Amino acid sequence: MDIGIRIRELRTLNGLTQEELADRSELSKGFISQLENDVTSPSISTLEDILQCLGTTLCEFFTEETAPVQVVFRDEDYFEKWDDELKNKTEWIIPNAQKNMMEPIRLTLEPGGETYPDAPHEGEEFGYVLKGEITIIIGKDRHHAKAGESFYYTPDKTHYIMTKKGAEILWVSTPPSF
Numbered sequence: 688m689d690i691g692i693r694i695r696e697l698r699t700l701n702g703l704t705q706e707e708l709a710d711r712s713e714l715s716k717g718f719i720s721q722l723e724n725d726v727t728s729p730s731i732s733t734l735e736d737i738l739q740c741l742g743t744t745l746c747e748f749f750t751e752e753t754a755p756v757q758v759v760f761r762d763e764d765y766f767e768k769w770d771d772e773l774k775n776k777t778e779w780i781i782p783n784a785q786k787n788m789m790e791p792i793r794l795t796l797e798p799g800g801e802t803y804p805d806a807p808h809e810g811e812e813f814g815y816v817l818k819g820e821i822t823i824i825i826g827k828d829r830h831h832a833k834a835g836e837s838f839y840y841t842p843d844k845t846h847y848i849m850t851k852k853g854a855e856i857l858w859v860s861t862p863p864s865f
Contacts, residue, residue, distance in 0.1 A: 742786020
């Protein structure tokens with residue numbers, strides 16, 4: 688197997704430039720270029736870091752068989768993280784979404800809960816309020832949404848979500864950022 692060509696293929700499939708992959712994996716663009724052109728070889732840990740940024744594992748990378756693509760995801764596929772300080776639970780409802788163009792999550796906010804303020808970044812954010820009411824803070828602006836309503840914005844200012852009484856939302860970010 689030609690590791691450099693395979694990494695270039697995965698990078699291209701993920702829609703990343705060499706510079707974007709370098710930034711995400713905390714390497715230099717020059718190293719990524721040398722790697723893709725088989726001028727250098729990565730250590731195992733560096734290869735694992737690169738592959739994680741490309742949404743795959745060492746095992747998947749070196750497996751020649753193409754496995755069927757999973758289309759339906761269930762509770763047992765989800766990964767969740769509780770944040771007791773901010774009173775929220777994030778559920779990644781599509782495993783390894785970093786390799787996709789968008790990253791959907793289900794966010795549950797307890798009463799008084801909020802998300803961590805996110806710095807401005809490229810991309811777009813969309814959400815649908817499943818339960819409760821939320822306030823979306825974008826820069827100095829506040830926007831309110833309740834169950835059955837959706838929101839959409841370009842995250843060009845510091846932004847976060849909060850609730851007084853609790854809420855559950857489906858939130859989609861592109862490119863993946865959660």
